[in-house]
Amino acid sequence: MTITQLQYVLAVAEYQNFTLAAEKCFVTQPTLSMQVQKLEDELDILIFDRSKKPISITEAGRKIVSQAKNIVNEAERIRDIVDQEKGFIGGEYSLGIIPTIMPTLLPMFLKTFINKYPKVNLIVKEQSTESLIRNIQDGHLDGGIAATPLEIEFIRERPLYYEPFVGYVPPQHRLRDQKFLKPEELDISDILLLQDGHCFRDGVVNLCKSRGDYRDEHFQLHSGSFETLINLSDEGLGMTLLPYLNTLVLDDRKKGNLMHFQSPPPAREVSLIYHKNELKIQITEAIKDVISAVVRGAITFQDVQIISPINK
Structure with missing residues (x-):
């Protein structure tokens, strides 16, 4: 029995197909099949039922896969352990980032990180929170950046920063004359929202639910990007809420439509998340240190009110 054989077994169990598993393991299909067969012969038990399409795992096979x-x-x-003892920070690291964070955060830290840690092959993937969680559990991602708290048993959360919500309010909007926005004055019926599946959308919904008169039928316009929401707002179709870092890249004309919340502003907690087994922890710590350092100068708010990213 070898580690390589076990890796092949895990690949077949995941993809339920020997050809696809071989592609993912970068070996030929005959090589992978032969090694799995050798392991089954050694154990004198079938791990996979090859008579079914797709391939299924036997009852004993499930225990072996686990x-x-x-x-x-x-x-x-x-x-x-060896890398840490040697002080080596390198190798491949897959990092997932949710769509409402990636466009603003990645340009802030990526160049600094690759210059400081040139031996790390950082593979960045844009994924939803649901996909991040699933892929961290399955071992397809080493870490992720998402809005927290998620409160998932197998995941560790390391807060990176707290990002306030900022209002984008066009001149004709009823709240435009206010000095600061107040959560109790928000009306979900005239707030443009991201489409379902975005945790920032859920945070806005949870913020408006605190008023006590939240109703689903008020939802009329959903979009997949903040840029679209801003453009719709400019057309007089309502206001919208943006994460603070997104407001830094707006042109001066659009910045004139920004309104901040009274203190403490509602905010989302952005964290580096990873599996509790803490594999590749030295690279995880390096990512955390670099991001925390570059964001520290951009977000200077002291007191914030954390809004849950989980739709309640």
Whole structure:
């Protein structure tokens, strides 16, 4: 029994197809099939039922797959221990970032990170929070950046910064004459929202629910990007709420439509999340340190009110 054989078993269990599993493991299909067969012969038990399409896992195979995940993870931990002892920060690291954070945060820290840690092959993927969680659990991502708290048992959350909500209010809007926005004055019926699946949208909904008169039928316009929401707002179709970092890249004309909340402003907690097994923790810590340093100068708010990203 070898670690490589167990890795092949995990790939077949995930993709339920020997050809696809071989592609993902960067080996030929005959090589992968032969190694899985050798392991089954050694154990004298079938892990996979090949008579079904897609391939299914036998009852005994499920127990073996579960244990194989633990063994492969522990083997990876040995490499981590050696790297940490040597002070080495390098290798491949897959990082997922949710869509409402990636466009503003990635340009802020990526160049600094790759210059400081040239031996890290950072693979960045834009994914929804749901996909981040699933891929961290399955081992397809080493870490992620998302709005928290998520309160998931197998995930650790390391807060990076707290990003206030900012109103984008066109001149003709009823709240434009106010000096500051107040959560109790918001009306969900004239707030342009991101489409379902975005945690920032859920945060705005939760903020408006605090008024006590929230109703689903008020939702009329959903969009997939903040730029679209801003353009719709400029057309007089309502106001919208933006994460603070998104407001820094607006032109001067659009910045004239920004309104801040009274203190403490509602805000989202943005965290670096990763599996509790803490594999590749030295790279995770390096990412956290770089992001915390570059954002510290951009967001100077002291007191904020954290709004949950979970739709309640």
